[in-house]
Amino acid sequence: MKIRQVTKMLLTKDIKTLIYTYLYTFAILMVLPFLINLLTGTLKYFSFTSILKNMPFGTVFSIYLIVISSISYESFKMFIQNGISRRTFFIGKLSTLMILILIGDFINLLFGYLIQIPLVGYERFNLFMGSYAGFFHNVFASVLFNYLMSGLLLICLVTFVMAFGSAMSLLSKRLQRLMVIGIPIIGIILIFIATSLWHSMAYKGTWMLNLFKLVVGFNAGNQLNPFPLISFLLVFSIVFAAIARFFFSKKQLKRE
Amino acid sequence: MSVLEVKHISKSFGTSNVLSDINLTFEANKIYGLLGRNSAGKSTLLNIITNRIFADSGEVTIDSENVAENDSKLGQMFLMSEVNTYPAGSTLSFIIKQTEQLYGGFNHQLANRLVNEFELDLSQKFGKLSTGYNSIFKLVLALCVPVKFVIFDEPVLGLDANHREIFYTELLQSYSDTPRTIILSTHLIEEITQIISDVIVIDHGNILLDQTVEDVLSKTHAVAGPSSDVNQYTNGLNVIGSETMGNLKTNYVFGDLDDRILPDTVQLSKFDLQKLFIFLTTGAPVKGGNKGEN
Numbered sequence: 001m002k003i004r005q006v007t008k009m010l011l012t013k014d015i016k017t018l019i020y021t022y023l024y025t026f027a028i029l030m031v032l033p034f035l036i037n038l039l040t041g042t043l044k045y046f047s048f049t050s051i052l053k054n055m056p057f058g059t060v061f062s063i064y065l066i067v068i069s070s071i072s073y074e075s076f077k078m079f080i081q082n083g084i085s086r087r088t089f090f091i092g093k094l095s096t097l098m099i100l101i102l103i104g105d106f107i108n109l110l111f112g113y114l115i116q117i118p119l120v121g122y123e124r125f126n127l128f129m130g131s132y133a134g135f136f137h138n139v140f141a142s143v144l145f146n147y148l149m150s151g152l153l154l155i156c157l158v159t160f161v162m163a164f165g166s167a168m169s170l171l172s173k174r175l176q177r178l179m180v181i182g183i184p185i186i187g188i189i190l191i192f193i194a195t196s197l198w199h200s201m202a203y204k205g206t207w208m209l210n211l212f213k214l215v216v217g218f219n220a221g222n223q224l225n226p227f228p229l230i231s232f233l234l235v236f237s238i239v240f241a242a243i244a245r246f247f248f249s250k251k252q253l254k255r256e
Numbered sequence: 257m258s259v260l261e262v263k264h265i266s267k268s269f270g271t272s273n274v275l276s277d278i279n280l281t282f283e284a285n286k287i288y289g290l291l292g293r294n295s296a297g298k299s300t301l302l303n304i305i306t307n308r309i310f311a312d313s314g315e316v317t318i319d320s321e322n323v324a325e326n327d328s329k330l331g332q333m334f335l336m337s338e339v340n341t342y343p344a345g346s347t348l349s350f351i352i353k354q355t356e357q358l359y360g361g362f363n364h365q366l367a368n369r370l371v372n373e374f375e376l377d378l379s380q381k382f383g384k385l386s387t388g389y390n391s392i393f394k395l396v397l398a399l400c401v402p403v404k405f406v407i408f409d410e411p412v413l414g415l416d417a418n419h420r421e422i423f424y425t426e427l428l429q430s431y432s433d434t435p436r437t438i439i440l441s442t443h444l445i446e447e448i449t450q451i452i453s454d455v456i457v458i459d460h461g462n463i464l465l466d467q468t469v470e471d472v473l474s475k476t477h478a479v480a481g482p483s484s485d486v487n488q489y490t491n492g493l494n495v496i497g498s499e500t501m502g503n504l505k506t507n508y509v510f511g512d513l514d515d516r517i518l519p520d521t522v523q524l525s526k527f528d529l530q531k532l533f534i535f536l537t538t539g540a541p542v543k544g545g546n547k548g549e550n
Contacts, residue, residue, distance in 0.1 A: 001327050002327050002331070002358060005357050005358055006358075008357075009354060009357065009358075074343060077341040077342075078341055078342060078343065078354070079358070080306075080307065080308050080330075080341070081335070081341035081342070082331075082354070082355055082358035082359060083327065083330035083331035083332070083333060083334070083358065083359065083403075084327060084330065084331075084358060085307070085324075085325040085326060085327050085330055086325060087325050088327050249325075252308065252309045252310060253303060253308040253309055253339065253341075
């Protein structure tokens with residue numbers, strides 16, 4: 001199998017895109033306001049610290065991951081042309097995304113611990129710091145689990161998007177367009193229904209709420225336990241990676 | 257000496273049956289001509305062979321090993337087709353680099369010569385190439401990758417006569433330098449007759465012919481003369497086509513002639529692969545014999 005070559009090729013391309021993504025984000029959110037303030041003579045209103053503490057590198061990285069994990073057909077065409085099987089392509093793609101998550105998650109946390117946490121406080125930094133950091137009494141363990149949980153959340157995101165994207169790539173262009181329009185509408189309706197149910201008193205105390213509490217590691221009166229959530233994220237990732245693998249194995253060259 | 261085998265391949269698109277129980281063997285170091293009319297199933301077959309699409313049933317093997325999901329076997333084949341599988345924004349030199357990485361080698365010496373002969377600019381982006389140069393670039397790749405099976409699907413699409421001549425010359429030179437199995441699928445039969453060693457004719461998803469060119473041509477007989485004499489002579493033979501001009505008639509026979517006596521008024525000659533192909537794949541009724549012989 002040529003997993004190494006495929007991973008190297010995908011990684012080279014995607015890292016380049018990641019660097020551009022970070023640079024564009026910095027340019028749009030930092031350099032552009034600075035230039036506008038400079039040109040309009042309102043430089044005194046420009047706050048480097050304020051922009052820096054709100055710099056959404058984590059969100060940008062998540063969006064970047066959604067985009068690159070959803071797109072696979074163009075790469076599939078190139079790899080099948082060059083004698084690479086669907087299995088190798090899938091493993092290469094997944095490996096690439098895992099490496100990118102290792103890098104991106106590291107950058108995000110480094111930025112968070114060095115810049116954002118001192119400026120905005122740790123509670124507002126991310127899910128882990130807001131809910132689970134207090135579970136650990138050792139700083140290194142806390143940082144390590146923050147890295148692990150943030151990474152796992154991103155892995156869940158990419159496996160879900162990979163599964164969805166690869167399923168979409170099997171459809172015709174017309175069906176793809178219908179799905180792109182239809183799914184957000186259905187999603188909004190479902191969220192609306194779920195929110196309504198959540199707020200209804202009758203719903204509280206049902207098995208879904210209990211399941212939710214179990215997953216998030218809720219202990220009455222105590223700090224949330226991160227391990228149930230970590231386990232859930234692991235299972236979620238494995239299930240969706242398997243679904244994505246199934247759809248990857250069905251990829252075919254389309255008649256264009 | 258690797259052998260590529262196509263075993264009981266069938267494929268349908270919706271209700272349209274494109275390939276029906278196809279069985280073929282491509283032996284090492286031979287040049288095959290895969291001929292067929294439009295929509296005969298040639299491209300579908302080649303796409304199935306290279307695992308780009310799935311067959312409904314059957315399998316493709318190289319040295320008895322299934323090629324599906326098999327990098328080592330898929331990496332022994334290269335299909336050059338009109339389908340654009342490369343990113344439009346990549347430069348030609350970058351695509352060559354990627355191809356080399358994935359195939360584990362590339363004949364740069366030959367590539368440089370071809371690039372010069374075809375006057376190809378490798379700094380161009382793939383998406384900016386004209387139809388002709390798009391084909392030329394893919395031909396360069398096909399000739400320079402280290403594979404055992406090079407498959408060309410309409411290789412000269414958009415190429416002018418000069419470029420076609422360069423391609424055929426270089427193909428033979430490359431084959432002579434590095435013998436390997438070559439499959440040429442094309443409509444330009446006359447241009448490849450002198451190149452191919454074996455011919456496969458596919459029609460409506462069925463194999464009509466799969467023989468060496470030498471055997472095929474030795475079985476072609478154009479029987480010309482007065483209508484009644486020609487009909488009498490070819491009676492019972494496999495007449496696949498005929499042409500009439502006044503009282504003169506030519507019956508085209510495909511198959512062995514028995515030891516019947518040739519009348520003085522009748523002349524025998526050979527006819528070419530293109531004519532044979534036309535007669536075999538034309539649905540017109542044939543008088544004086546059975547149509548087609550496999």
